[in-house]
Amino acid sequence: MLGVICTLLTPSESAFAQTEQQIKTEIQKKLSSNAKVRSVTAAPVSGLYEVLVGNEIFYTDTSGKYLIQGEIIELASGKNITEQRQADLNRIKWSDLNQANAFKSVRGNGQRQLAIFSDPNxxxxKRLEKSLQQLDNVTIYTYLIPILSPDSAQKSKQIWCSADPYKNYIDWMVNGTAPTGKTDCSNPLDKNLAFAKAYGITGTPTLFFTDGSRFPGAVQVTDIEKKFNSLK
Incomplete structure (x- = not known):
């Protein structure tokens, strides 16, 4: 009997859950079939609800009549609540990354770790890789995802199939020497693309740190160093 009691919702919790489901249903009716409402939950502001569409955050009122796009800032602290929530949603488990599907570069003691999803085109x-040459004491795992142009897959296969994938990659990305060679070796490109789809990686470069946080785009080395320092 005790186990049953522990799983029951109070009347207020039940009504709250029902409201969230009603809002979700109403909003989904108004959106296209391609826009999937993943969840509706109470926002930290009274009268507002967070609406998660795909991996994007919106807000709505109790009626689900309006969809609000923007950020919630807590004035007292200056905290960007929406930004923090988005960062949490974008977080992954470092252990979810299969390092066998990446090529690795170790510099110095290699203690700091970074994963990068990249397209050779x-x-x-390319801008990021040039900047990353300044980093030391780091291990970088590079996951190739050919998503940008028709020959991205060919270049990715040529890089992966070479005797030294990292060197071949840097020769192209930093020095402008186009990859050459075979493309028929076993490669992880399909697995990397499947991972990217599952975790909402829609652009390159996308960086991940050992705490699971992601940095999209060609971020500055100073920001990467700052992040590494915060992980100590």
Whole structure:
């Protein structure tokens, strides 16, 4: 009997859950079939609800009549609540990354770890790689995801199938020497693409740190160093 009692909702909790479900239903009716409402939960502001569409955060009122796009800032602390919530949603488990599907570069003691999802035809990835040459005492895992142009897959396979994938990759990304060689070796590209789809990685470069947090885009090395320092 005790176990049953522990799983029951109070009347107020039940009504609250019902309201969230009603809002979710109403909003989903108004959106296209391609926009999936993942969840509706109470926002930290009275009268507002957080609406998660895909991996994007919106807000709505109790009627579900309006969809609000924007950020909630707590004035007393200056905390960007929406930004923090988005960061939490974007977080992954470092252990979910299969390092066998990446090529690895170790510099110095290699103690600091970083994972990068990259397309060989990505200009921002090239900019990032040039900046990353300044980093030391780091292990970098590079996951190739050919998503940008028709020959991204060919370049990715040529890089992966080479005798030294990291060198071949850097020769292209930093020095401009196009990859050459075979493309018919066993490679992890499909697995990397499946991972990217499952975790909402829609652009390159995308970086992950050991605490699971992600940095999208060609971030500055100073920001990467700052993040590493926060993980100590």
């Amino acid at each position: 990505c200009g921002y990835c």
